[in-house]
Amino acid sequence: MRKRRQKITDPLLEALISALDEERVTDGASARLLYSKDGSVMEGGRAGIVCFPETTEEVAKCVEISKKFDCEFVTRGAGTGLAGGSVPCNDPIVIVTTRMNKILEVDLEKRVAWVQPGVVNLDLSLSLRGTGFHFAPDPSSQQACTIGGNVANNSGGPHCLAYGVTNSHVAAIEVVLPDASVVEFGSSEGEMCGYDLRGVFVGGEGTLGIATRIAVRLTEDPPAVATLLLDFSKITEAAETVSAIIANGILPAALELMDKNVVAAVEPFAKAGYPLDAEAVLIAEVDGLPDGVSKEIEKITQLAKVNGARQVRIATDQEERERIWKGRKSAFGAIAKIKPDYYLHDTVIPRRRLAEVIEKVYDIAEKYELLVMNVFHAGDGNLHPLLVFDARIPGTLEKVRKAGEEIVATSLEAGGVLSGEHGIGLEKQRFMTQQFSKRDLEAQDALRRAFDPDNRSNPHKVLPTGASCGEIDSLKEIPEGVWI
Amino acid sequence: MKSMEEFAQEVGVDSLVTVRGAGTRWGIGGSLLAGVKEVSAPIGVVNVQPEEMIVEVGAGTKLDVLQQELSEFNQEVALAGLPGSTVGGSLAVGSSSYRRARIGTAADVLLQAVCVGADGKQFVAGGPTVKNVTGYDICKLLVSSLGTLALIGVVTLRTRPKPERETWLTGGASLKEVTNCCYRPASVLTDGSKTFVLLEGYAEDIEKESKSLKSVGMLPMDTAPYIPPAVKGNSKEVPKGGLLDLQTGIQYSTQPSQQKQVPESIKELSKRIKSNFDPTGRLNPGRDPYLL
Numbered sequence: 001m002r003k004r005r006q007k008i009t010d011p012l013l014e015a016l017i018s019a020l021d022e023e024r025v026t027d028g029a030s031a032r033l034l035y036s037k038d039g040s041v042m043e044g045g046r047a048g049i050v051c052f053p054e055t056t057e058e059v060a061k062c063v064e065i066s067k068k069f070d071c072e073f074v075t076r077g078a079g080t081g082l083a084g085g086s087v088p089c090n091d092p093i094v095i096v097t098t099r100m101n102k103i104l105e106v107d108l109e110k111r112v113a114w115v116q117p118g119v120v121n122l123d124l125s126l127s128l129r130g131t132g133f134h135f136a137p138d139p140s141s142q143q144a145c146t147i148g149g150n151v152a153n154n155s156g157g158p159h160c161l162a163y164g165v166t167n168s169h170v171a172a173i174e175v176v177l178p179d180a181s182v183v184e185f186g187s188s189e190g191e192m193c194g195y196d197l198r199g200v201f202v203g204g205e206g207t208l209g210i211a212t213r214i215a216v217r218l219t220e221d222p223p224a225v226a227t228l229l230l231d232f233s234k235i236t237e238a239a240e241t242v243s244a245i246i247a248n249g250i251l252p253a254a255l256e257l258m259d260k261n262v263v264a265a266v267e268p269f270a271k272a273g274y275p276l277d278a279e280a281v282l283i284a285e286v287d288g289l290p291d292g293v294s295k296e297i298e299k300i301t302q303l304a305k306v307n308g309a310r311q312v313r314i315a316t317d318q319e320e321r322e323r324i325w326k327g328r329k330s331a332f333g334a335i336a337k338i339k340p341d342y343y344l345h346d347t348v349i350p351r352r353r354l355a356e357v358i359e360k361v362y363d364i365a366e367k368y369e370l371l372v373m374n375v376f377h378a379g380d381g382n383l384h385p386l387l388v389f390d391a392r393i394p395g396t397l398e399k400v401r402k403a404g405e406e407i408v409a410t411s412l413e414a415g416g417v418l419s420g421e422h423g424i425g426l427e428k429q430r431f432m433t434q435q436f437s438k439r440d441l442e443a444q445d446a447l448r449r450a451f452d453p454d455n456r457s458n459p460h461k462v463l464p465t466g467a468s469c470g471e472i473d474s475l476k477e478i479p480e481g482v483w484i
Numbered sequence: 485m486k487s488m489e490e491f492a493q494e495v496g497v498d499s500l501v502t503v504r505g506a507g508t509r510w511g512i513g514g515s516l517l518a519g520v521k522e523v524s525a526p527i528g529v530v531n532v533q534p535e536e537m538i539v540e541v542g543a544g545t546k547l548d549v550l551q552q553e554l555s556e557f558n559q560e561v562a563l564a565g566l567p568g569s570t571v572g573g574s575l576a577v578g579s580s581s582y583r584r585a586r587i588g589t590a591a592d593v594l595l596q597a598v599c600v601g602a603d604g605k606q607f608v609a610g611g612p613t614v615k616n617v618t619g620y621d622i623c624k625l626l627v628s629s630l631g632t633l634a635l636i637g638v639v640t641l642r643t644r645p646k647p648e649r650e651t652w653l654t655g656g657a658s659l660k661e662v663t664n665c666c667y668r669p670a671s672v673l674t675d676g677s678k679t680f681v682l683l684e685g686y687a688e689d690i691e692k693e694s695k696s697l698k699s700v701g702m703l704p705m706d707t708a709p710y711i712p713p714a715v716k717g718n719s720k721e722v723p724k725g726g727l728l729d730l731q732t733g734i735q736y737s738t739q740p741s742q743q744k745q746v747p748e749s750i751k752e753l754s755k756r757i758k759s760n761f762d763p764t765g766r767l768n769p770g771r772d773p774y775l776l
Contacts, residue, residue: 111731156617160615164588164592165615165617167591167624177753183749184747185750189720189732189733190716190735191589191717191732193717193774193775193776194750195629195754195773196578197750197753199591199621199624199625199627200621200622202621203620203621204620220668222667246535249558250645251537288667288686288689289686289692290689291692295686348611348613348614348615348616350536350613351535352535352536380615381613381614415612416611416613417613417616418618419616419617420617424618424619432618435611436608436618437607439601439607440607440609441619443601443607443609443622444619446757446761447620447757447760449756450753450756450760451753451756453756462620463619
């Protein structure tokens with residue numbers, strides 16, 4: 001970090017520097033700008049002093065100082081979040097966990113690894129290569145996102161269909177609470193009695209405190225894996241196939257769907273062999289013991305053919321499998337190159353209604369003359385309709401906004417929910433009252449207030465008005481300046 | 485089936501109140517205060533959706549009735565309980581199956597709960613889909629809470645396909661020997677002298693793994709071993725007369741769990757949660773989830 005030339009006059013800055021050191025605390029304009037954004041479209045964030053603690057004790061000191069100075073704080077990992085969960089509002093202290101990147105302990109017998117929150121998701125699984133174990137949650141951003149961020153968002157990923165999202169893979173968490181006390185939730189062995197504070201902390205979007213050490217469960221590598229690439233001349237046929245697979249009692253390791261627009265964007269560089277003339281491509285992965293895998297391949301192939309699949313290709317080796325997955329996991333980046341701006345939703349719908357809702361999503365996009373691209377976790381009904389556009393064209397933002405609202409409304413009408421894995425953050429707050437009643441939100445607020453009575457830990461997020469449910473109905477619009 | 489409105493009316497707004505299922509675990513989690521009004525949750529399977537792998541059910545429904553209905557679709561829920569126990573009771577206690585290493589825990593099962601709060605008003609926790617991170621996951625808080633935060637009326641649960649084959653084996657193999665022979669065993673238990681292994685999956689795979697386990701002295705059992713209820717705690721000891729799950733460290737015992745030391749900061753946080761959800765302390769007074 002750049003050496004400071006001026007004398008420190010800000011007592012808050014001085015306190016934070018004395019808690020860490022001058023190298024790891026900054027109020028420089030470039031750092032504040034950098035940490036004012038995350039992977040979402042939210043603009044207008046304002047970071048205050050940015051800190052880079054390396055230990056639990058240092059995090060606790062930062063939180064203690066924030067308490068003493070009555071400041072808000074926001075925790076941030078790699079900043080890959082897609083809902084603005086780590087976008088700071090009103091100059092809070094930004095506590096960045098990327099230097100807390102040590103794998104502290106791996107116990108293969110207990111199948112648990114203790115990690116610091118800044119460990120990159122993929123780094124953990126790479127470090128476990130050859131041991132027969134891996135960390136199951138695999139968000140598409142796994143090359144960059146941190147496990148602390150996964151905990152905050154209860155992240156998913158393609159392989160969470162069979163193995164469950166992050167919450168199922170966290171045994172215990174050491175947390176610095178907003179009052180600066182250090183506690184441990186859950187247990188790396190056995191099961192604790194009392195309220196499931198571990199379970200409820202995961203997915204708290206950084207509003208309930210800061211995870212400083214995480215005991216993650218390690219999953220045994222399956223003895224056999226098969227990746228199938230199925231292509232269809234209608235996206236509805238692909239969606240029907242997904243429903244049929246689940247209805248027939250098969251829970252594949254992953255079941256991902258990409259539409260024609262996505263395939264066209266991804267194939268040129270991924271060279272995964274996705275058929276460019278298909279309207280939809282479905283990736284199905286099954287794993288387990290060899291006979292079961294063979295049975296499931298056979299059944300999925302049969303169901304796909306019945307539902308109109310043109311071709312079913314089974315990857316013959318690891319390299320081919322990796323190419324297929326590389327295309328899927330890089331889809332978002334490839335799409336972003338098509339137009340300068342994007343707006344992404346993350347709703348979940350009942351799987352049996354996939355075909356019908358996808359059709360409606362296309363109709364909505366057409367109505368507003370927008371390009372929509374669909375790449376999503378079809379197996380659990382988690383849609384990712386991505387509207388791509390050029391915000392410089394007058395009137396476009398308004399269309400995007402209206403189309404987004406209709407997509408959300410369509411998903412909720414189909415019996416769905418607002419977010420499957422990205423969380424609410426800042427971006428989806430205004431939709432919360434469409435899914436939850438005032439009383440439902442009061443229950444959520446009761447939880448939040450218990451953890452953070454002063455509302456200092458990542459405030460202004462998740463619930464429509466932060467601390468007070470009395471004002472929920474008054475917030476109808478995203479605040480000025482905090483939009484694309 | 486009793487409606488949620490009727491259930492909310494029974495719960496009322498001011499008197500001390502408890503919800504009773506089958507009462508199979510009534511003796512655990514502290515002593516209920518005397519003279520508390522007793523209510524019961526709606527009973528009945530509302531909607532089985534095998535193609536979604538979810539089921540909507542009244543919390544007062546017997547767990548074995550639900551499992552029976554789901555088995556018609558070759559599905560099940562990963563909840564456990566003593567014979568006759570209810571869905572709501574199993575959730576309130578947080579009773580996971582001894583097959584948890586393979587099928588997950590009670591906390592993973594509850595997707596949505598329609599509840600009555602301490603104010604007598606209904607609220608919804610979670611959502612009806614298999615994946616959901618919309619807002620705070622109050623469902624996680626309700627499981628294992630002994631009804632001290634809200635009273636669960638109707639729930640949506642995650643179901644899963646039943647395995648094609650289940651086989652119990654017993655012998656003297658260590659956990660390492662067992663896991664060297666088989667992939668993701670559903671349960672590996674010990675009584676201190678013998679090991680009990682449950683394999684589940686497709687028939688051909690299980691036959692092969694059973695053969696492999698034979699090489700380390702594990703032989704098939706005709707009937708499943710008796711497994712007492714799970715006891716919360718993190719002791720590594722085999723409980724007297726009970727079993728220890730070698731994969732998860734969970735104890736199964738008929739003996740009540742030992743008193744555990746709960747750190748002061750956890751106690752304080754839990755008190756704030758209780759007080760925010762139930763300011764007058766009218767829900768299940770005397771019950772304490774930390775005494776489970």
